Amino acid sequence: MALLILLVVAALAVDRFATLSNAMAILRAGSFTGIVAVGMTLVIIRGYYADLSVPAVIAVGALTSLAMMPAIGVLPAVAVALLVSTLIGLLNGVIIAVASGNPIIVTLGTQILLSGVIVAITQGAFVYGTSETFADIGSAKVLGVPTPILAFLVVAGIGQAWLSLTTSGRFFIAAGANQRAATAMGLPTRRLGMVAMAVCGLTAGFAGVVLAAFTDQANVAIGSGYEFSAIAAVAVGGTSLFGGAGSIWRTVVGVVFVATIDNVLVLLGLPFEARLLATGIVIIVAVVFDALLRRSTR
Amino acid sequence: MSGALSRVTANASAPALLALAVVIVALVAIEPALISASTGFNILTQAAVPVIIASGFAVAMLSGQLDLSVGATAVLAGVVAMRLQEQSIGLSLVAGLLVGCAVGAVNGLLVTRLGVPSLLATLGTLIAARGVAFFYSGGRPVQGQMPDVAASLNSSFLGVLSIRICLAIAVVVIVDATIRRTVWGRRVMATGGNPKAAQAVGVSVNRITMQALVLSGSLAAAGGTLQAYLLNSATPAGGEATLIVVIAGVVVGGVALTGGRGSVAGAALGVLLIATVTVGMNFIGVDSAYQRILVGGLLLLVVLTSAPQIARALRRRQGGDRIRTGTLDGSSQIG
Numbered sequence: 001m002a003l004l005i006l007l008v009v010a011a012l013a014v015d016r017f018a019t020l021s022n023a024m025a026i027l028r029a030g031s032f033t034g035i036v037a038v039g040m041t042l043v044i045i046r047g048y049y050a051d052l053s054v055p056a057v058i059a060v061g062a063l064t065s066l067a068m069m070p071a072i073g074v075l076p077a078v079a080v081a082l083l084v085s086t087l088i089g090l091l092n093g094v095i096i097a098v099a100s101g102n103p104i105i106v107t108l109g110t111q112i113l114l115s116g117v118i119v120a121i122t123q124g125a126f127v128y129g130t131s132e133t134f135a136d137i138g139s140a141k142v143l144g145v146p147t148p149i150l151a152f153l154v155v156a157g158i159g160q161a162w163l164s165l166t167t168s169g170r171f172f173i174a175a176g177a178n179q180r181a182a183t184a185m186g187l188p189t190r191r192l193g194m195v196a197m198a199v200c201g202l203t204a205g206f207a208g209v210v211l212a213a214f215t216d217q218a219n220v221a222i223g224s225g226y227e228f229s230a231i232a233a234v235a236v237g238g239t240s241l242f243g244g245a246g247s248i249w250r251t252v253v254g255v256v257f258v259a260t261i262d263n264v265l266v267l268l269g270l271p272f273e274a275r276l277l278a279t280g281i282v283i284i285v286a287v288v289f290d291a292l293l294r295r296s297t298r
Numbered sequence: 299m300s301g302a303l304s305r306v307t308a309n310a311s312a313p314a315l316l317a318l319a320v321v322i323v324a325l326v327a328i329e330p331a332l333i334s335a336s337t338g339f340n341i342l343t344q345a346a347v348p349v350i351i352a353s354g355f356a357v358a359m360l361s362g363q364l365d366l367s368v369g370a371t372a373v374l375a376g377v378v379a380m381r382l383q384e385q386s387i388g389l390s391l392v393a394g395l396l397v398g399c400a401v402g403a404v405n406g407l408l409v410t411r412l413g414v415p416s417l418l419a420t421l422g423t424l425i426a427a428r429g430v431a432f433f434y435s436g437g438r439p440v441q442g443q444m445p446d447v448a449a450s451l452n453s454s455f456l457g458v459l460s461i462r463i464c465l466a467i468a469v470v471v472i473v474d475a476t477i478r479r480t481v482w483g484r485r486v487m488a489t490g491g492n493p494k495a496a497q498a499v500g501v502s503v504n505r506i507t508m509q510a511l512v513l514s515g516s517l518a519a520a521g522g523t524l525q526a527y528l529l530n531s532a533t534p535a536g537g538e539a540t541l542i543v544v545i546a547g548v549v550v551g552g553v554a555l556t557g558g559r560g561s562v563a564g565a566a567l568g569v570l571l572i573a574t575v576t577v578g579m580n581f582i583g584v585d586s587a588y589q590r591i592l593v594g595g596l597l598l599l600v601v602l603t604s605a606p607q608i609a610r611a612l613r614r615r616q617g618g619d620r621i622r623t624g625t626l627d628g629s630s631q632i633g
Contacts, residue, residue, distance in 0.1 A: 049417055095598060099605030102555055104366065104417055105545065106601055112542050113594025119587035228425050241418050273432035273534075280426030287422050291412035 058223025061208025089201015138213025398519020491558025
């Protein structure tokens with residue numbers, strides 16, 4: 001609903017907004033955040049608040065795929081990048097589960113550690129693409145739709161299907177809604193947490209690969225800011241940041257919403273910094289609404 | 299003296315202290331010239347601002363709340379203070395501190411009125427404060443107008459002291475004493491240790507929580523403002539780095555992530571140790587990337603070793619207490 005209002009107001013008030021090419025630009029800009037946000041949704045539904053290691057994992061995905069490509073070819077490089085990203089996510093999940101660790105502290109630790117490792121290896125330098133095939137795929141359009149958008153839609157579709165159509169998907173919601181009850185019922189709540197973190201690592205790594213294919217270059221900073229825009233998209237979509245309620249399609253709406261605000265700010269000629277401010281306000285408003293809603297339904 | 303020391307280190311994370319001690323010994327072994335008065339001065343200088351921020355952060359954590367917004371608040375306060383400096387010093391200082399009160403109050407309202415977990419509330423204000431700082435500064439460092447003030451603030455006296463070091467020591471001593479020796483401090487500890495019991499014996503848990511978060515925001519802003527005056531400039535980036543050093547220092551220094559246990563002096567010691575390692579590594583010329591690896595690794599090490607089952611095993615080896623047999627979190631037993 002809010003998205004509709006935003007779209008109508010933007011279309012009426014902002015020149016050059018209501019064009020097909022601008023719509024594609026919004027979706028393409030949002031697709032990278034969107035891929036991350038699918039994994040982030042799982043993490044948040046499971047009740048783990050957030051994965052702050054996303055920027056480093058995006059960089060790992062992008063840098064690994066670009067750096068390995070000359071040696072082992074496109075597909076194996078992408079596979080290795082996704083595997084490494086998933087393992088990092090799994091490591092987060094294992095530490096959180098085994099040590100009953102605080103997810104935000106743990107993923108903050110991983111983020112610092114990992115970005116340190118990346119800088120130690122790359123010295124902050126850019127890694128450039130070497131494969132024309134890879135870059136072509138990244139900037140290709142299928143039936144007029146850029147590949148990053150397709151990648152986002154596929155990831156979101158798989159995520160939503162898993163969450164709503166499979167038993168294990170329902171378990172995520174149960175574990176996030178009431179961990180003790182879910183544990184008492186015999187649900188593997190800790191394992192579900194590990195899976196959620198691993199999937200978030202996978203999607204962040206995949207977002208890194210897609211970004212790398214799209215821009216044909218990457219450095220350690222390629223993923224910065226995506227953790228916050230992904231959380232904003234999840235929150236504004238209506239998935240409870242407290243866990244236990246939400247869906248991927250809501251996140252898709254949230255992604256479009258956040259990307260639209262971004263786009264409008266750009267069309268209005270406002271600087272990049274206004275974007276950061278908008279993200280922050282969106283998250284605060286979403287948290288307050290969420291909290292008010294929970295109080296009124298209790 | 300040894301009694302005071304053992305009190306400070308009583309709750310400290312033994313594995314983290316050990317790891318830091320090993321690194322420090324290794325650094326000194328590589329470069330014996332590290333042991334000097336100027337190194338000591340450098341360490342204290344580098345630790346001063348994070349120690350001020352960590353004091354407030356530790357109080358919030360003792361009361362059971364994690365304040366993730368301290369880094370962003372410090373950065374925002376610095377930017378505000380620098381932008382208003384040309385109007386007047388007084389306005390700049392007051393506005394800088396008010397930023398912290400405001401962020402702390404928003405955190406407190408979200409936590410106490412709306413029941414938002416502090417982790418979530420302060421993550422929101424972190425992002426918002428960061429956004430405001432970038433917006434207000436145009437994304438560029440804000441240059442101050444008073445290089446002479448910065449110079450006099452930075453000048454050292456008595457060899458190992460400077461104004462910032464004295465301020466940091468004063469903050470730690472006052473806040474530590476307030477927590478240990480005043481009724482308010484006891485209430486903070488009670489709120490963090492067992493909020494229900496505290497409420498039952500008449501402590502207004504909500505009010506204490508609010509006050510602790512406002513204090514945390516204010517001291518973060520004080521640290522940020524001081525930093526900006528010291529450098530005569532403020533950059534909208536870098537809040538994340540401050541947050542990391544503060545969190546790592548405080549948990550290494552033995553303040554329990556769950557609240558109610560630890561001390562402000564311990565937190566200051568933790569920050570000091572991390573500054574020691576950082577200064578040592580800089581001296582030898584170790585890439586700052588490895589410092590990030592070390593701090594990130596320390597954070598994970600503390601989380602891992604403070605896990606209920608592991609902590610219990612460690613305590614058992616030390617022949618310590620074994621009173622705590624379970625945790626409140628059901629997830630840690632079955633899974």
